[in-house]
Amino acid sequence: MPELPEVETIVRGLHTRVAGDAVESVWIGSRPQPLKSPAGVIARTLEGKQIVRVHRAGKHIVFDLEGATGASQPKKGGRGVRGQPRQAASLRQSAQWIVHLGMTGRLVVCDAALEIAKHTHLIAKLASGRELRFIDPRMFGKLSVHAGGFDPGGVEPLEVSEAQFIALFRGRKTPIKSALLNQKLLRGVGNIYADESLFRAGIRPRRRAAAITREQLGKLHRTVREVLREAIALGGSSISDYVDADGEEGFFQLQHRVYGREGEPCLVCRTAIRRIVLAGRSSHYCSKCQK
Ligand SMILES: [Zn+2]
Structure with a gap:
C-alpha cells in the first residue's frame, strides 16, 4: 500500500508528465467500486480541462483542473459537489480530480496505442496524444471530483509545527x-x-x-x-x-x-x-x- 512518501513520489512524477496537458475525453469502466463521484460527473468535470498542477493532500493525489468547458457544477441538485458554494458561471472554471490509490491502485501515463491492462477503470485521453489510465485490481482505490479546496482532514505531517x-x-x-x-x-x-x-x-x-x-x-x-x-x-x-x-x-x-x-x-x-x-x-x- 503506498504511504505518504510513495504518493509524494508518484505526484511529482505525474506533475512532471501531465501538468500543462489537457483532458480531451474520458472513458470510465462499468465497475462502480472505485467511483466516489458519479461517473458522468467525473467525466464532465475532467473533459476539456487543463491539468494545471498535480499535488498531494495526505495520501490523496490532487489534480488541479482549469478550463472553459467543464461541468463540475451540475445545473440542478448538488450531485458530486457537496457543501461547495455554487459558483457563477465563468470562462475559466476550476475543479479538482482526487485519486486515492488504496492498496493496489496505479496511475499510468502511456502511449494511446499501449494495450489496455486488465482492471483499468478510467482512461483520460490527453491533448498530447498520450493517455492517463487508472488501474486497480483490488478496487480499494477511489476516484472523485471536487469543485476545489479539497481537504481530507488532519494536519499535513511535513508542515505541522x-x-x-x-x-x-x-x-x-x-x-x-x-x-x-x-x-x-x-x-x-x-x-x-x-x-x-x-x-x-x-x-x-x-x-x-x-x-x-x-x-x-x-x-x-x-x-x-x-x-x-x-x-x-x-x-x-x-x-x-x-x-x-x-x-x-x-x-x-x-x-x-x-x-x-x-x-x-x-x-x-x-x-x-x-x-x-x-x-x-x-x-x-x-x-x-x-x-
Ligand atoms: Zn535497541
Whole structure:
C-alpha cells in the first residue's frame, strides 16, 4: 500500500508528465467500486480541462483542473459537489480530480496505442496524444471530483509545527502508535513510518500519548518529518519506474530499522526487535532503545 512518501513520489512524477496537458475525453469502466463521484460527473468535470498542477493532500493525489468547458457544477441538485458554494458561471472554471490509490491502485501515463491492462477503470485521453489510465485490481482505490479546496482532514505531517504537533497528541489516552495512525490528527503517516519514527524518538508504540513528555513529543515531531523526508528523497530516484507504461513499482525503500525486523538484532544495541499487534496492526520496536 503506498504511504505518504510513495504518493509524494508518484505526484511529482505525474506533475512532471501531465501538468500543462489537457483532458480531451474520458472513458470510465462499468465497475462502480472505485467511483466516489458519479461517473458522468467525473467525466464532465475532467473533459476539456487543463491539468494545471498535480499535488498531494495526505495520501490523496490532487489534480488541479482549469478550463472553459467543464461541468463540475451540475445545473440542478448538488450531485458530486457537496457543501461547495455554487459558483457563477465563468470562462475559466476550476475543479479538482482526487485519486486515492488504496492498496493496489496505479496511475499510468502511456502511449494511446499501449494495450489496455486488465482492471483499468478510467482512461483520460490527453491533448498530447498520450493517455492517463487508472488501474486497480483490488478496487480499494477511489476516484472523485471536487469543485476545489479539497481537504481530507488532519494536519499535513511535513508542515505541522512543533507546537501544533504537541497539541495534537498531548493528553490523548490512546497508545501513541494508534494516535500517529489516526488520519484525523496527522494525515498520511502509515504503519511503517510510524514504527520507524517511534524507534528514532525512543518511544514504545504502546505508550499512552498522555504519558509522553513535551520534550519526547518534540523529538517525535522531528523524527516523523525526518523519516518521511528521507523516504521521499529515496523515492525521487524511482519516479520514472512508477508511472511508466508497464507500471512496475520500483521504490527504493528506506532501510527499516525496526519495521518487519522481528527477532533480528537492533541496529543500535543488538537486542532482538519485538513485534506486537496494536489495534490490528503490527508494531515493531526495540525494548531497550524505546521506553
Ligand atoms: Zn535497541
